[in-house]
Amino acid sequence: MNVLSQLVYLGWWFFRARFLGRRKPLQSVVFVTNGCNSTCRHCSLCTRSEGTFHKSYQDFCSDLAYCYAQGSRMLDIESVDLLHWRDGEHTPSHLFKCAKEMGFYSTSTMIPASSYEAWLQLDVPVDVLWVSILCLNDCKHLAHLTRASLYMVVNAQNYQELPQVLEFLQQHKGIRQIAFNFHTPFAGTEGLALNAEQRQQVIALLMQYKQKGYRIMNSKSGLKNMLSLNFTRHCWICNFIYCDSRRSPLCIDAMDSGLCQKCGFSMAGEMNAVFSFKPDTILTGLGIRWSPSRSVLRLRDTPQGTRKTTTLPQGRE
Numbered sequence: 001m002n003v004l005s006q007l008v009y010l011g012w013w014f015f016r017a018r019f020l021g022r023r024k025p026l027q028s029v030v031f032v033t034n035g036c037n038s039t040c041r042h043c044s045l046c047t048r049s050e051g052t053f054h055k056s057y058q059d060f061c062s063d064l065a066y067c068y069a070q071g072s073r074m075l076d077i078e079s080v081d082l083l084h085w086r087d088g089e090h091t092p093s094h095l096f097k098c099a100k101e102m103g104f105y106s107t108s109t110m111i112p113a114s115s116y117e118a119w120l121q122l123d124v125p126v127d128v129l130w131v132s133i134l135c136l137n138d139c140k141h142l143a144h145l146t147r148a149s150l151y152m153v154v155n156a157q158n159y160q161e162l163p164q165v166l167e168f169l170q171q172h173k174g175i176r177q178i179a180f181n182f183h184t185p186f187a188g189t190e191g192l193a194l195n196a197e198q199r200q201q202v203i204a205l206l207m208q209y210k211q212k213g214y215r216i217m218n219s220k221s222g223l224k225n226m227l228s229l230n231f232t233r234h235c236w237i238c239n240f241i242y243c244d245s246r247r248s249p250l251c252i253d254a255m256d257s258g259l260c261q262k263c264g265f266s267m268a269g270e271m272n273a274v275f276s277f278k279p280d281t282i283l284t285g286l287g288i289r290w291s292p293s294r295s296v297l298r299l300r301d302t303p304q305g306t307r308k309t310t311t312l313p314q315g316r317e
């Protein structure tokens with residue numbers, strides 16, 4: 001399907017959602033495994049899941065068929081350690097190929113900075129790759145990063161490093177952009193959440209750097225929402241399917257225990273801005289998924305045997 005057909009579908013989806021009240025997802029987040037040797041306190045997938053689950057390739061494809069039937073056309077494949085997911089002869093590459101064969105317009109995933117070099121070796125055909133960092137020190141793994149984006153959860157321990165992280169971003173032209181979330185105070189991690197003063201300071205800083213032209217994915221309208229947190233949620237735009245096959249039409253376990261009003265997921269603010277017809281947010285969203293420069297990293301060997309990264313356009317025409 002070409003880009004024009006995809007944009008027509010998006011317009012029709014938006015019309016039905018905005019004016020006819022249709023509540024069906026446009027994006028899906030499907031988890032495939034939560035096995036991990038780390039115990040990061042900020043990670044909701046590790047701290048909230050009961051037991052270790054490793055989804056089979058067949059179950060994954062069944063999940064995708066469900067999401068597609070619901071109306072979803074953008075897919076985010078998540079895992080604590082996707083790099084080591086295997087099911088017989090199936091590797092992570094098969095997951096993304098299954099999504100494209102089924103008709104999803106765009107795929108994305110996230111990996112930790114320490115896994116970036118190993119990820120390149122897998123030659124995975126993902127459209128949008130997010131590389132997660134927690135602090136400036138993680139950037140040491142990204143000296144050769146190309147055609148990927150950074151992702152950072154801002155908390156009370158790392159927010160003071162934001163200027164240095166943004167300078168690193170600006171100096172490395174191979175990094176497409178950086179997206180910021182704010183720590184959501186899940187049980188036992190409340191101390192990592194920014195207080196009101198810190199949140200205001202961080203958002204003012206991001207707005208300032210964005211005005212200077214730094215490649216920050218968050219739109220200004222979305223950031224303003226995250227400052228007050230006083231906005232209507234449209235989280236049904238994205239549905240979730242977990243490692244144990246539980247399905248949620250909203251987000252992480254429906255953000256129980258009143259966490260919805262303390263949510264740090266910036267996408268909630270962006271979704272509201274889209275439904276409020278904020279041009280900057282709409283253009284930002286289209287730029288992530290349909291940018292002409294969107295490409296997939298591939299690792300090739302040169303005749304001399306040295307490693308070389310090249311980019312190949314992806315997407316089913």
